[in-house]
Amino acid sequence: MSANTLSNEDLTGFRDIQRLAYDCAEAVAADLQPGVSEKDVAKKMESWLMDHGVDDWFHKPFAWFGDRTAFDGFIGFKHLGGFNPAFYPGNRRLEEGMPYILDCAPSRHGYTADIGYCGVVGENKLLDQLMDDLLEYRILLLEQVRQRLPLADISRAVDSLCARHGYEPRHKAYPFETLAHRVELLKDDGKQSHINLAHFGLRNIRELVAGGWGMLKGGDSPIWNSGKRADHAPTPGLWAVEPHLGFRGTGAKWEELLVVTETDAYWLDDDVPHVRRWQSRGLWPLEKVA
Amino acid sequence: MNEINRTITVNGVNLHVREWNPEAQPTIVMVHGYPDSSHVWDATAKLLAERFHVVVYDVRGAGESDAPKHTKAYSLEHLAGDFRAVINAVSPKRAVHLVAHDWGSIQSWESVSDPAMASRIASYTSISGPSLDHTGYWIGQRLKSGKPSEYHKVVNQLIHSWYIGAFHLPGFAPALWNTGLDKLWPSILERVEGVGEACPNPSQRKDGVTGVRLYRANMSQRLTAPQEKRTTVPVQLIVPERDKFVTVELLDDLYKWAPRLWREDVDAGHWLQVSHPQLVVDRVSRFVDFIESGADDNEAPVALRRLQTDDQRKKYSGKLALVTGAGNGIGRETLLALAEQGADVIGIDIDPVALDRSIELAQLLGANAQARVMDVSDAAAWEALAAELEANNDSPSILVNNAGIGMAGPFLETSAKDWEKILGVNLWSVIHGSRLFGQQMAKAGRRATIVNVASAAAFTPTRTMTAYSTTKAAVRMLSDCMRADLADSGIRVITVCPGIVNSGITDRSNFVGQDEAGENQKRARASALYARRNLSPKAVASGILDAIDGSNDEVLVGVEAYGLNWLGRFAPKLARRIARYDLAG
Structure with missing residues (x-):
């Protein structure tokens, strides 16, 4: 599938499910109270989405609180290749001033989104700074994809921006040090639910594995990171991009779909919570990356 | 300076009072501890009397004052009554500044936390004498917490207070004093406490x-049934870190009782007014001047403001740290780690944008952080910085000489200018910083640490990094010699030898003897190697902090640093053979 083959109707479908996912995060976030656990919140997001017609997942909702937003501790760059049970929602309870991240990837009628939303109950200056700085990554990524630079180079540019900011690129704690991954259009088979394994939806993962197989046979990588395999121009299609910054136990991210065509690229939707936040803080639009 | 002797009588007990410079204002009253008399203050009193009206007196039972027979006459209430009578006599109108040591400090807490006395005491400098009531609460809360680590603190304090139990044994302590301890005491002070030339006390x-009656009259009652003693009087704690009788943990809860609290830990033993009179004089004068100025607490001189303490107290609270090359890599991470642990930090770098970012992050971590843009190879810039700190009576407790540049290429193609540049940044900066701030540290009387960041290259010959390795070997030897020399001044010197750290140093390294394209290519290759090794600057920073807290004088970071060190030591011939290969090329 390439973006050229995605119809306007398809793009609308993807945009709708991304909005739904962000609506879910905002609705659940609005009700967050100190004392609630990661598992409670993840479950709440799951039922909210199911109530709104979600029939499959790329992955079921995750929630991380406190220093788990920065994957501090055991999750290292190399531990278990990043496949780590610590990603799954745990019993950590939310406290006032504690940062949190909500991450969910629902599918509906074959359209999939993958979003990341962060916030805090109360105030957290470090989190504010991280969330402000995340703007530069959104601009840098789009600029360099438009220049059709190799994906690995763009990922390394993200790494250097992190170094300049004094942050750690914590998306490197994800499987395969993923800065972004492909999202494919699934068949709308009309079923109410689909099989998932250990929080991951089988159909979406099958697409990703197929992409990986294609890569081994000489095709492009379905995973966008700093590695050699991603040393090629941006592949047309949809990419769920998720820069994740960490600073001494506080982490922040956003995640949204980037549309790449043969010649151009654009964010599927500018009306997302983090962009609205930058607007309200007078940071948007930013002229250029530092 | 003339000493004036007088006697003040309180309920029939005659107290022997001595004063100097009665025309001056304000008045400083100093209260001695056990087993001393007011003579323990002689050195400090004479120095302070150059500017202030200074009063000392022999506590009842000591020196030339009367010694009532009944143990009850030594209760804190009676001792506070004596103090009140003395200050009413020597400074009837104006509040006095109180300075007290050991039992003098213990008894003074009674006056300081008496609301009726709050207007009579302008400030309180307390040395090695916690309030018995505060201590009672401190012990009670730790025992109630149910945590083994808290129990340990209590046991530790009880071990330091072994003599108190002994003092409750009938006849024990008096027998010791009567059978020669009095004659031995000056030499005990000299040998055990490091008090130079302790004068025999008549x-x-x-x-x-x-x-001993002081202990018997008050200890058990106050410790087992403590009262809530709060005070609004500004309190300055001077904490001698080598005190054998009072542990520093005992003071951790003090802010709850005395919210206007300044605390400085100094490198001295229990009798610091005898061993370090000038240090005590400096601290007391600074505090008295500030309180007399009537300024807000946040307008205090910077070195004093740093010492103000609250419930947010952390490991490096009250300390100033200087870090060179703080704009990125190891320097930035070290700056942030120190800031996170409560230190005030000054970051030094030549790149203003990178440095500003480091400072912003340090401030986000809650630190008081300042940027200093300068070229570390410039002696004049260092002197200006040292002079600025000195003008504020300020000095660092920690100096991290981290700034460094990389350089690679054949020796014969390394120009004199290349050499000057790398020697300036990598070696001269360490010399300038250590010399100027080492002088300040030696004078300040606190424990201080200089950390010099060398490299595994310091003990690893290579044909490709002659200039770099030479500067780092020099830094290592410089540190080894400084360590030996500065040990007597209470300054520790730590050498850090990291391996291949992904700090961005390769992006800024010079590769001499190359055209621009060749240099870029070499640089990219080196950067890729460093990225593959992926040893983080954070790992080095945490190695540095561990060394500051611990006792290691040389820290290696990264497995390659250990391997190369081993190779150089046990297989030097092999190391020299390997040096001939261009491994990075």
Whole structure:
């Protein structure tokens, strides 16, 4: 599938499910109270989405609180290749001033989104700074994809921006040090639910594995990171991009779909919570990356 | 300076009072501890009397004051009554500044936390004498917490207070003082406490024998049934870190009782007014001047403001740290780690944008952080910085000489200018910083640490990094010699030898003897190697902090640093053979 083959109707479908996912995060976030656990919140997001017609997942909702937003501790760059049970929602309870991240990837009628939303109950200056700085990554990524630079180079540019900011690129704690991954259009088979394994939806993962197989046979990588395999121009299609910054136990991210065509690229939707936040803080639009 | 002797009588007990410079204002009253008399203040009193009206007196039972027979007459209430009578006599109108040591400090807490006395005491400098009531609460809360680590603190304090139990044994302490301890006491002070030339105290036997009643009259009652003693009086704690009788943990809860609290830990033993009179004089004068100025707490001189303490107290609270090359890599991470642990930090770098970012992050971590843009190879810039700190009576407790540049290429193609540049940044900066701030540290009387960041290259010959390795070997030897020299001044010197750290140093390294394209290519290759090794600057920073807290004088970071060190030591011939290969090329 390439973006050229995605119809306007398809793009609308993807945009709708991304909005739904962000609506879910905002609705659940609005009700967050100190004392609630990661598992409670993840479950709440799951039922909210199911109530709104979600029939499959790329992955079921995750929630991380406190220093788990920065994957501090055991999750290292190399531990278990990043496949780590610590990603799954745990019993950590939310406290006032504690940062949190909500991450969910629902599918509906074959359209999939993958979003990341962060916030805090109360105030957290470090989190504010991280969330402000995340703007530069959104601009840098789009600029360099438009220049059709190799994906690995763009990922390394993200790494250097992190170094300049004094942050750690914590998306490197994800499987395969993923800065972004492909999202494919699934068949709308009309079923109410689909099989998932250990929080991951089988159909979406099958697409990703197929992409990986294609890569081994000489095709492009379905995973966008700093590695050699991603040393090629941006592949047309949809990419769920998720820069994740960490600073001494506080982490922040956003995640949204980037549309790449043969010649151009654009964010599927500018009306997302983090962009609205930058607007309200007078940071948007930013002229250029530092 | 003339000493004026007088006697003040309180309920029939005659107290022997001495004062200097009665025309001056304000008045400083100093209260001695056990087993001393007011003579323990002689050195400090004479120095302070150059500017202030200074008063000392022999506590009842000590020196030339009367010694009532009944133990009850030594209760804190009576001792506070004596103090009140003395200040009413020597400074009837104006509040006095109180300075007290050991039992003098213990008894003074009684006056300081008496609301009726709050207007009579302008400030309180307390040395090695916690309030018995605060201590009672401190012990009670730790025992209630149910945590083994808290129990350990209590046991530790009880071990330091072994003599108190002994003092409750009938006849024990008096017998010791009567059988020669009084004569031995000056040499005990000299040998055990490091008090140089302790003068024999004419009333030593009486002070030792009678003073035991202080413990018997007050200890058990106050510790087991403590009262809530709060005070609004500004309190300055001077904490001698080598005190054998009071542990520093005992003071951790003090802010709850005395919210206007300044605390400085100094490198001295229990009798610091005898061993370090000038240090005590400096601290007391600074505090008295500030309180007399009437300024807000946040307008205090910077070195004093740093010492103000609250419930947010952390490991490096009250300390100033200087870090060079703080704009990125190891320097930035070290700056942030120190900031996170409560230190005030000054970051030094030549790149203003990178440095500003580091400072912003340090401030986000809650630190008081300042940027200093300068070229570390410039002696004049260092002197200006040192002079600025000195003008504020300020000085660092920690200096991290981290700034460094990389350079690679054949020796014969390395120009004199290349050499000057790398020697300036990598070696001269360490010399300038250590020399100027080492002088300040030696003077300040606190424990201080200089950390010099060398490299595994310091003990690893290579044909490709002659200039770099030479500067780092020099830094290592410089540190080894400084360590030996500065040990007597209480300054520790730590050498850090990291391996291949992904700090961005390769992006800024010079590769001499190359055209621009060749240099870029070499640089990219080196950067890729460093990225593959992926040893983080954070790992080095945490190695540095571990060394500051611990006792290692040389820290290796990264497995390659250990391997190369081993190779150089046990297989030097092999190391020299390997040096001939261009491994990075």
